[in-house]
Amino acid sequence: MFSNTKEFKIAYLKKLEMTFGTSFDESTKREQFQTLGAMIREYVSSEWIRTNEQYRTVGGKQVYYLSIEFLLGRLLRHNLMNLGIESVVTEGLQELGIDLGDLEEIEADAALGNGGLGRLAACFLDSLASMNLPGHGCGIRYKHGLFEQKIVDGYQVELPEQWLRHGHVWEVRKTDDSVEVPFWGKVESYQENGKLVFRHLHAETVTAIPYDLPVIGYNTSTVNTLRLWSAEPSRFPANIDILKYKKETESISELLYPDDTHDEGKILRLKQQYLLVAASLQSIVRSYKKQNRSLIHLHEHVGIHINDTHPAIAVPELMRILMDEEGLGWQEAWSITVNTLSYTNHTTLSEALEKWPVRIFQPLLPRIFMIIEEINERFCQELWEKFPGDWGRIERMALIAHGEVRMAPLAIVGSHSVNGVARLHTEILMEREMNDYYQVFPDRFNNKTNGITHRRWLLKANPNLANLITDSIGPEWINDTTQFEKLLHFKKDSVFLERLGDIKKANKEKLAKIIYEKAGVSVDTSSIFDVQVKRLHAYKRQLLNVLHIMYLYNRMKSDSSFQPYPRTFIFGAKASPGYYFAKKVIKLINTVADKVNHDSHVNDKMKVVFLENYRVSLAEDIFPAADISEQISTASKEASGTGNMKFMMNGALTLGTLDGANVEINELVGEENIFLFGLRAQEVLNFQKNGGYNSREYYHYDQRIREVTEQLVNGFFPDTDGEFTAIYDSLLDHNDQYFVLRDFASYVAIQEKVNMAYQDQSMWLEKSLINIAKSGFFSSDRTINEYANQIWNIKPFKVNN
Structure with missing residues (x-):
């Protein structure tokens, strides 16, 4: 990019003046940040284009990671670090009187996630690119991410999160790659050339616009893509309230996790999930077809990963594309779907395993519901043949039961791999929570213990510690965290x-x-x-x-x-x-x-x-x-x-x-x-299964417990009358669930x-x-290597400059 600070300063000042039509002395901190961000994005554009072109021409398998969350955080210093130009840029800015840290503070956190699920997805993207693996992310470009939290008089107050207030310097809008996503309407079936054909009529369509972000690998030419979808109005249907339609359409990508305690919120969340899946899969299939390959071999060239249950609609959506748009029969489409899709489960909590009321799901996504019904019918028939007369098992395992569509079973039945995210978690899934499915699909279940990208969480977040490690064992640990073990040689070294x-x-x-x-x-x-x-x-x-x-x-x-x-x-x-x-x-x-x-x-x-x-x-x-x-x-x-x-x-x-x-x-x-x-864990599970725990016994026999629980309600905290009664009741009246x-x-x-x-x-x-020395195991590089070899079957690909 620039070999020295002089080159950087010349390019930076020229870019700032051309972009904002102002002199450097008159520029604001935000203009200085936007200039630097634009320079970096433009610099990686050639490698980004080259990466995508070589993926297409060489034809190796690519994976697409579908996630409702991507908790990226700030990208400025991370991108500079991965490109190897952090020191040049820092020094050049210093000579101009700019502190890089001040520019970092200008960048808003891309708050497109709630916690571990979204941060894991972001760490995985970093590892994929840094390990030269052809893998991309697909998510939603929420206008407002997770709320901004204020504490007022001790209470949480939620304010709209405004990460896009000043635009997002890293993204590129790709209007020409937009796709149409249908909701509502009805499905008509008819015979054509001896085949049953389905047509979705009177649908309310939404246009999904992709915004692409470069995912820059560490010290490599690989630049993968995070594609975020934004919902915008399509052609306005006749005889509708245009303002209402526009508002409802834009609300789909307005807010991360809308409140779903009422039907309106449930519909909105289901729309979000279908928008993510339908737009992503249409885009993936469109890109694949440009390579003039038969869809019969889709799973040999494409892997699609379902991160938690939110994108589980990928199962019927891929079936719909293969059958309704590409003309394949059920058996062919089903084989391709199962071999293309894989699923990660992130929870044993029943409330987090999504279930959608049929009364909402069926009218909103009529064709998708029909396909799930057929999957369910065929699956239940298989269960009947395997476990004849065991109606209880079939009821427990059905994809549609008691007026609900069950998303976790849908993902399990429609994927070739189902993984937990820690060894204990996977054991609980197989032995208890999903044992019925494990008995039917024992080869599908596997463990992939989570990891974190050490490049952000150590190299970037803790540079002094990173420098100490490098001084002591060399820099190889940045690409190979098994090197961390060498630090054990210093555990008795007083100077270290x-x-x-x-x-x-x-x-x-x-x-x-x-x-x-x-x-x-x-x-x-x-x-x-x-x-x-x-x-x-x-x-x-x-x-x-x-x-x-x-x-x-x-x-x-x-x-x-x-x-x-x-x-x-x-x-x-x-x-x-x-x-x-x-x-x-x-x-x-x-x-x-x-x-x-x-x-x-x-x-x-x-x-x-x-x-x-x-x-x-x-x-x-x-x-x-x-x-x-x-x-x-x-x-x-x-x-x-x-x-x-x-x-x-x-x-x-x-x-x-x-x-x-x-x-x-x-x-x-x-x-x-x-x-x-x-x-x-076993003790907790036994208590939950067999009973035997009485929280009041601990309250009565432990004076320390009695004192702190009573202080919740006895006026110990002034001006909090009744404030903590719900906590007190949870511990004693509701038998302390946790x-x-x-x-x-x-x-x-x-x-x-x-x-x-x-x-x-x-x-x-x-x-x-x-x-520290033992933490190398928890690098997301190790995790992604396991996914790549054992689930996705993707190989490293060195982009040629």
């Missing part, structure tokens, strides 16, 4: 450990400044930074964390001899707008924070901070600064987690249950380098171990180093 401690201290000081700026709380940087940042859900048990803080507060107030090591508890979480309980937990955290932080008897030993609007860019400051990683979900409920991996890679020690990927973290680092507590009280004593005990362990800093730093 001292440098590691200094880096952590500097990261904590940086986060402390952010905390003071954002939350107005001054924290002790020598204290233990105990961090729980993730989506707020009852099973993730932020409640257990805050009840423990209340217990510590009570003990410090009543026992002057109790002097724990100073601790800073840091939370970050968004609650779904309609999730009443979760929002009450946020209010409780902030109420406890207010009480603790303003009490001079305890606030020299303990502070509580809730950082509002948790997002990728904030996470990049939090993970490097953490000492303790709170991964305390009810065992068996967290499919994998990826925050646990990011903390580990940045040297935090995990405090958690044996849930999700914590099981594999424990095996890698050893029990002496992790803090485990609580029920095991075993918070059952695990409380175990949690207190393990926190005391943390308190003691941290005071031996040399030993703590050794444990921290072991965690």
Whole structure:
């Protein structure tokens, strides 16, 4: 791009003047950011075009990753880093009096996701490109991503997220690649040349416009594509309210996860899912046909991945394209569909396994429903032949039952591969949650433990630690995380450990400044930074964390001899707008924070901070600064987690249950380098199946539990009359569904171990180093390599310059 800072400055100043018609001295920070972003995008355009052309001409298999979420975060520095020009650009800007960090702050987080699901998809895209694998993303270009969170008087307040307010410098609108997506109407069938033909009549069509983003690999010529679809009005149908149609059409890509508690919201969410799938599959098939290949061989050249149940409509949609548009028969189309599609399950929670009422699904997507009915009929017939007379099994496994279309079974039946995202999660799927399907399709089920891109979460987010690793073992780890193991040679090296401690201290000081700026709380940087940042859900048990803080507060107030090591508890979480309980937990955290932080008897030993609007860019400051990683979900409920991996890679020690990927973290680092507590997954599942848990017993027999639960409702917190009654009731009247009280004593005990362990800093730093050294397993490069070889059958392809 530019070999030196002089070349960069000349090109940059010329680009700025040509783009904005202003001199550099008169330009704004936003104009300076837009100029740099446009330069990078234009620079990679030739490699982007070359990548796509060579994929087409060489004809290797490509995979398309369909996901309702892509939580990208900011891309400026990440793209500069991957292109290998970060230092040249940084120095050139400095010579012009510009701080690259200031330009980074101009870029909005692309908030096209809610949490782990979307961030995983973004990490996967980075690994695909960096490993020279032909893989692309397909998602939705939400005008407003996940809401912007404000904390007002301790309550979560949701504001519209405005990431597109100033446009998006990385995207390219591809109007010529738009497709039509039909809703409503009716389906007519008739005979033509001896074949039954279907025609969708009187549909209300929507135009899906693609916006393409380059996905730049690290130190490679590969530039893959993330295609995001935007819904716009099509030709206006006759005899309709044009304004109403326009509003309803644009609302499809207006908002991530619209409230679906009412039919209107359910229809909108189903429209989103079909728009994503129908537009993506039509685009994929169109691109494939340009290569003059027979659709009979589609699965040999194309893989389509269903990320969670949201894109499960890909099964009937691909069948529709192959039969209605391409004229294939059922058996041919079904074989191609199953061999083309693969599916990742991300949850064992029944409420997250989508089911759609037939009364909504059938009129909205009439042809798709007909195809699902036929799939269901044929599948149930197969079950009858395999398990004759077992009506209960057929009822449990049917794709349509009790007036609902079941999306997870649809994805399982219509895919050749079904994977969980951590070993424990996959075992639970096979042995319990999806055992009926596992018995029928044992060869389809497999595990692919999640991973994170170390290039963003270590190389970019924690450059000082990255430099220490490179200085110690060389730079090969950036492309080969098995090299991390070499760090174990330094676990008794006092000089190395001292440098590691200094880096952590500097990261904590940086986060402390952010905390003071954002939350107005001054924290002790020598204290233990105990961090729980993730989506707020009852099973993730932020409640257990805050009840423990209340217990510590009570003990410090009543026992002057109790002097724990100073601790800073840091939370970050968004609650779904309609999730009443979760929002009450946020209010409780902030109420406890207010009480603790303003009490001079305890606030020299303990502070509580809730950082509002948790997002990728904030996470990049939090993970490097953490000492303790709170991964305390009810065992068996967290499919994998990826925050646990990011903390580990940045040297935090995990405090958690044996849930999700914590099981594999424990095996890698050893029990002496992790803090485990609580029920095991099998115990939780047995309680849920057989009963036997009574939360009131723990309330009655443990005075600590009784005190903190009563403080929720007895006026301990001023001006909160009735505020936390729902939390109190969940623990006692509703028998504590997620075993918070059952695990409380175990949690207190393990926190005391943390308190003691941290005071031996040399030993703590050794444990921290072991965690870093063993974190290479959790690189998304390893995960994607497993997908590529074992599911997608795609091969690395080096783009030729």
